[in-house]
Amino acid sequence: MFSAILSSSSPARIPFRASTASISQRIALSHVALLAVAFFIAQPAPLLAQDPAPAAPGQSMRDRVLARILGPATSAFTPGQIANMQKLRDAAIADPYALNQLRHLTDNIGPRISGSPQAQQAVEYVAAEMKALGAEVTLEKTQVPHWVRGLETGALVSWPAMTPGTNQKIVLTALGGSVATAADGLTAEVVVVNNWQDLKSLNPASLKGKILLFNKKFDKQLAAQQGGIYAYGDAVQYRAAAPIAGASVGAAAVLVRSVGGADYRIPHTGMTMYVPGIEKIPAAAITAEDADLLANLTSQGPVKMHLTLTPQTLPDAPSYNVIADWKGTEHPEQVVVVSGHLDSWDLGTGAIDDGAGIVVSMQAIHLLQKLDIHPRRTVRFIAWMSEEEGSQGAATYGQEHGTTPSDIANHIGAIESDLGAGHPDGVVWAGKPELGAWLAPVAQALEPIGAQTFRSSPETGEDINVLTEKGVPSFAPSQDGRYYFNYHHTPADTFDKVDPHELSENAAVMTVLAYALADSAEPAPR
Numbered sequence: 001m002f003s004a005i006l007s008s009s010s011p012a013r014i015p016f017r018a019s020t021a022s023i024s025q026r027i028a029l030s031h032v033a034l035l036a037v038a039f040f041i042a043q044p045a046p047l048l049a050q051d052p053a054p055a056a057p058g059q060s061m062r063d064r065v066l067a068r069i070l071g072p073a074t075s076a077f078t079p080g081q082i083a084n085m086q087k088l089r090d091a092a093i094a095d096p097y098a099l100n101q102l103r104h105l106t107d108n109i110g111p112r113i114s115g116s117p118q119a120q121q122a123v124e125y126v127a128a129e130m131k132a133l134g135a136e137v138t139l140e141k142t143q144v145p146h147w148v149r150g151l152e153t154g155a156l157v158s159w160p161a162m163t164p165g166t167n168q169k170i171v172l173t174a175l176g177g178s179v180a181t182a183a184d185g186l187t188a189e190v191v192v193v194n195n196w197q198d199l200k201s202l203n204p205a206s207l208k209g210k211i212l213l214f215n216k217k218f219d220k221q222l223a224a225q226q227g228g229i230y231a232y233g234d235a236v237q238y239r240a241a242a243p244i245a246g247a248s249v250g251a252a253a254v255l256v257r258s259v260g261g262a263d264y265r266i267p268h269t270g271m272t273m274y275v276p277g278i279e280k281i282p283a284a285a286i287t288a289e290d291a292d293l294l295a296n297l298t299s300q301g302p303v304k305m306h307l308t309l310t311p312q313t314l315p316d317a318p319s320y321n322v323i324a325d326w327k328g329t330e331h332p333e334q335v336v337v338v339s340g341h342l343d344s345w346d347l348g349t350g351a352i353d354d355g356a357g358i359v360v361s362m363q364a365i366h367l368l369q370k371l372d373i374h375p376r377r378t379v380r381f382i383a384w385m386s387e388e389e390g391s392q393g394a395a396t397y398g399q400e401h402g403t404t405p406s407d408i409a410n411h412i413g414a415i416e417s418d419l420g421a422g423h424p425d426g427v428v429w430a431g432k433p434e435l436g437a438w439l440a441p442v443a444q445a446l447e448p449i450g451a452q453t454f455r456s457s458p459e460t461g462e463d464i465n466v467l468t469e470k471g472v473p474s475f476a477p478s479q480d481g482r483y484y485f486n487y488h489h490t491p492a493d494t495f496d497k498v499d500p501h502e503l504s505e506n507a508a509v510m511t512v513l514a515y516a517l518a519d520s521a522e523p524a525p526r
Contacts, residue, residue: 093508109121177389186307262492336377341354356498413514
C-alpha cells in the first residue's frame with residue numbers, strides 16, 4: 001500500500017464540490033448575446049451554476065437562454081407549497097431553537113466522542129427533544145469504536161545550539177485510533193519530510209527507529225479562494241496514511257503537521273489508519289508553529305524528541321443512531337432524511353463539527369411542528385453516530401434500511417449538513433440532471449437569504465453516501481468554508497465560533513428543502 005501511495009501522481013479525491021465549465025464554454029452565443037447573458041449572471045437568479053438542460057426539439061438558442069434566465073414554465077410545486085416554503089424560511093430565520101439546542105449540546109453535554117458517556121447523554125437528550133415535538137423516535141443500535149485519548153506530551157531534549165539543561169515543549173495531540181508509546185515514552189531523532197516524494201528519496205535504513213514528521217502545509221490561500229475543503233483534501237491524506245508510511249520504513253513513531261488553518265499553536269486531531277501486516281506505530285499531530293520549528297532545527301543538525309502517548313483502544317461499545325419521523329399524511333412509508341452526525345472529537349465541544357448539522361436538522365422537525373405543517377411524506381431526522389471514527393452508524397442504517405429495492409425506492413431524498421455553520425449560498429445535490437430544473441422554485445424561495453445557488457456534485461455527505469450510491473437524490477447546504485478548517489477537530493471548535501444568523505440561514509435551507517422534497521406531488525427525479 002505504501003508503494004502505491006508514493007507512486008501515485010493522482011490528486012486526492014476532493015468531496016462535496018463539482019467543477020463546472022464557464023458559461024461561455026457551455027453556451028455558444030454571438031458576442032452581443034454573451035454580454036447580455038453575462039448581465040443576468042451578475043444578478044441573483046438561481047440555477048445559473050447548473051449545467052444547461054438539453055434543448056427541446058425545435059427550441060431556438062434564444063428560447064433556451066430565456067428559459068435559463070426566467071426559469072421553467074411549469075413547476076413541481078403549487079402556489080400554496082411555495083407559500084409554505086416562504087413561511088418556513090422566515091420562521092427559521094426568526095426562531096432561536098437551533099441556537100438554543102446547540103448551546104446545550106456543546107456547553108452542557110460537551111465533547112461526544114464515540115463510546116463516551118457524553119455521546120450516550122447526547123443520544124438520550126436528542127431523542128427526548130424529538131419525542132417532545134411529537135415525532136416517532138427510534139434508537140437504532142450500532143457498535144462503535146471506543147478509543148480513549150490518555151496522556152500526550154512532547155518535548156525536544158537535544159538540538160543544535162541548545163542551552164544546556166533545558167528542553168522545548170512541543171504542542172501535540174494523538175491522532176484518533178493511535179496506539180500508545182511505552183508508558184514512559186520514547187526518545188528518538190526527528191526526521192522531517194514535506195511529502196511522499198521526499199520520503200521516497202530517503203534511504204529507509206536512515207529512518208529506522210526515528211520519529212518521522214510529515215510537514216505538509218495546509219494551503220490557506222487555496223482555502224480562502226475556493227473553500228477549505230480543497231486544501232483539506234490535499235493535506236488530510238498525510239494524517240490518514242502517515243503511520244502506514246512511517247512503519248513501512250522502520251520509523252518508531254510519526255508526527256504530522258496539523259491539518260487546517262489554525263494559528264495560535266492549536267493542534268488538530270482526526271482519524272488515522274493502520275493496515276494488516278504493517279506494524280502499528282504511535283501517531284500524533286503537532287501544531288503548525290512546532291512543525292516549522294522542527295523543520296528549522298533539523299536543517300541545522302540532529303534533533304531529538306521525547307514523545308509520550310498513552311491512548312487506549314477499548315472493546316467496541318454499543319451506541320445508537322437517533323431516528324425521529326415526522327410522519328407523512330399520504331405516503332408515510334416514503335422518507336426524506338434530514339441529518340448530521342452526533343459524535344464529535346474530544347478536544348473541543350463539537351460546535352461546528354457537527355453540532356451545527358444536528359441542530360439545524362432538529363429545527364426542521366421543530367418548525368414543521370410549530371407551523372402545523374404535515375407534508376405528504378415522512379421527514380426523517382437522523383443523528384448519525386460515529387461518523388468521525390468510521391461511519392459505523394451510517395453502515396448500520398444502510399444494513400437496516402437500504403438493502404432491498406423497496407427500501408431504496410422509499411427514500412425520496414437525503415440531506416446532510418457536515419461542513420459547519422457558515423453562510424449557505426445554496427445547495428449541492430447529487431442525482432440526475434433533471435433534478436436541477438425541478439429544484440428551481442426551491443432556489444427561488446431561498447433567494448431572499450442569498451441561498452439560491454444550486455449546483456450538482458458527485459458527493460454530498462459521508463453518512464448519506466450509503467443512500468447516494470444507490471441512486472437516492474442527496475443534498476447538502478453549500479456553505480462558506482473559508483474558515484471552517486481553522487477550528488475543525490481542534491480545541492477551538494466551541495459554541496462561540498457559530499454565528500447565530502448564519503446558523504438560522506442553514507436551518508432555513510435544511511427545512512425548506514426537506515419540505516419541498518416531502519410534499520411535492522411527484523417524487524424528485526431519480
